[in-house]
Amino acid sequence: MAKRTLGAAVSHVGKVRSNNQDSGFAGAQLFVVADGMGGHAGGDVASAIAVNRIAETDNQYYASPQDAEFALQSALVAANQLLAETVFEHPELTGMGTTVSALIRVGDSMAIAHIGDSRIYLLREGELSQVTADHTFVQRLVDSGRITPEEAAVHPRRSVLMRVLGDIDAAPEIDTSILGTAPGDRWMLCSDGLSSYVTEERIHQIMSEGGSPSEVADRLVKEALDHGAPDNVTVIIADIDPADAPAEPDVAVTVGAAASPLEFDPEAGRRLRLPSLLLHPIKTTSVARETHLEADADDYLDTLIAEDRKRASRRRLTWLISISLVILAVVIAAILGYQWTQTRxxxxxxxxxxxxxxxxxxxxxxxxxxxxxxxxxxxxxxxxxxxxxxxxxxxxxxxxxxxxxxxxxxxxxxxxxxxx
Known part of the structure; x- marks a missing residue:
């Protein structure tokens, strides 16, 4: 059987957002998903710049999976530099960033690069596994044993990212790995617009159903929308050496923000004068965004952990007061009821x-x-x-x-x- 990866990419703005800040790419060997952040002014720009830069690594010859792994890592670092340069020229985009999850197939191997909370899943012989680990505050709490995965799913800080590409960090830490792949494997990349609103059991069920990659991707996006999907939703499916692959070669597909021309004020950077730059240097610290907040400093993590402990203490106090009030109401009702019986x-x-x-x-x-x-x-x-x-x-x-x-x-x- 000829080695071939059949892929498809689908992206939807969701039911609440006014613009799509996700970007995706499905090529011959390369598959990428990026979830941008920075509000209406920057999230789409960040994900589009990253995906367009990383897409340049598709259709290249890699002598080994290690070469592809290095190429992916280098592409993410280059995308991070492009984002920083864009922010320098256009300070109105300060604070924009993006998650990236990408993989390149080389023979019977997959080279993977990942940063943020977009995810890569692998369905093999009926078993679904999450390949990447979320770079989030709550995942650190789970890894350290402070909370359970069930608590993480509803934690108020579940959208706090600890690692992203952007103007936050000049040298971001990127996870890379090489995994084996085999005919019949089905890989899925997605933004958190899917994983945050559709259970892993349901994802497993849909991915196990028959159909082409495009049909499966459509069903997953529809499932997210049926669950409300306030965030953008992007899904990429890659089937390894499918038996029913069409004879014609695949055409690379770009979806989301990366599929449209970049739109931001081209004159904004020119209006920045040296005196204002000296008095107000461009920020490189974390900033609040629509659904994400990035940071990578230990003191910030300690602050968030302290906030979480305070919140847990307040929650316990609230429950204690509520239970005490209920008990008091029951006691008062019992006393009044007994007093009434003694009038009979x-x-x-x-x-x-x-x-x-x-x-x-x-x-x-x-x-x-x-x-x-x-x-x-x-x-x-x-x-x-x-x-x-x-x-x-x-x-x-x-x-x-x-x-x-x-x-x-x-x-x-x-x-x-x-x-x-």
């Missing part, structure tokens, strides 16, 4: 005599809600069967006075000859 009276049997009870006939578990208020001299056996039956079933009274009146009536209806 009824006539019943105590041993073999008629008695007036205070309270109600019910019990709470082993605790009775009534007690004998006063015993009488009326023997139950001296009552006619009708009255005897009523007393044994208890007779409700409107008040203590009414209860005494009931007893007086019973005394008037004693059996002849009784009470003597």
């Amino acid at each position: 009276y009824y006539v019943g049997v105590n041993d073999d005599r008629v008695a007036i009870y205070q309270g109600v006939q019910q019990t709470i578990g082993p605790i009775p809600l009534s007690s004998v208020f006063q015993n009488t001299d009326v023997l139950v056996e001296d009552l006619p069967s009708f009255y005897k039956s009523r007393v044994e079933r208890t007779i409700n009274a409107e008040s203590v006075t009414d209860a005494f009146a009931i007893v007086t009536n019973l005394e008037r209806n004693l059996l002849p000859g009784s009470g003597e």
Whole structure:
């Protein structure tokens, strides 16, 4: 079987965003996904610059997977430099950045480069595995054992990135690796617009279904949209040596922001004068963005961990106060309810005599809600069967006075000859 990688790329703006800050590329050997950040003014520019630069490594001959791995790493470093230069010339883009996940096939191997929280998955013989690790704050918390993966999925800082390409770091740390691949493997690259809103079980199910790479990519994007998908969604599928591959060669596909001309103010950089540059040097620290925040300093991580601990303490305090209030409400309700029961009276049997009870006939578990208020001299056996039956079933009274009146009536209806 001829070695061939059949790929497809799909990108959607999502249901909330006004522009697509994702970019993707599916070529002959190279597959890349990038998720830009920096707001409306910079995210799309960052991902487009990165993907267009990295796409230059496609259709090149690599003598070994190690050569391809080095080429990918070099392309990401070059893209990072391009982003920094663009920010220098256009300071209105300060703080823009992008995640990148990319792979190149060389024979039976895949060279991989990754930074950020976009992901690469591999489906092999029915088993789905996540190949890349997220460079996020919550992933560090998971790796250090501070929180569980389930807690990470709903953590308020789950969109905080610790590593990206951009003007944040002149020498970003990029993860690279080489993995084997085999006929029948299905690789998937995606932005967090998919992985944050579709469960891994559902991703596994869709990727395992039949269909071409384009059909599978479409189904995954649709699944994200069906789950609300407020973020941009980009999915790339690459099938290894598929048996039903078409005879015609593949055409490289670019999607998302990289598929359109870059749009930003070309005059903004020229308006920057040397005095203003000296007084206000271009920032290279982390800045807040629409859904991401980048940083790579230990003190920032410590600050976020401290914030997380404070948040957990506040959450525990809130739960403690809430539980205490619920318990207090239950106790007050119980006290008021018991006090009400003590305003009620009824006539019943105590041993073999008629008695007036205070309270109600019910019990709470082993605790009775009534007690004998006063015993009488009326023997139950001296009552006619009708009255005897009523007393044994208890007779409700409107008040203590009414209860005494009931007893007086019973005394008037004693059996002849009784009470003597």
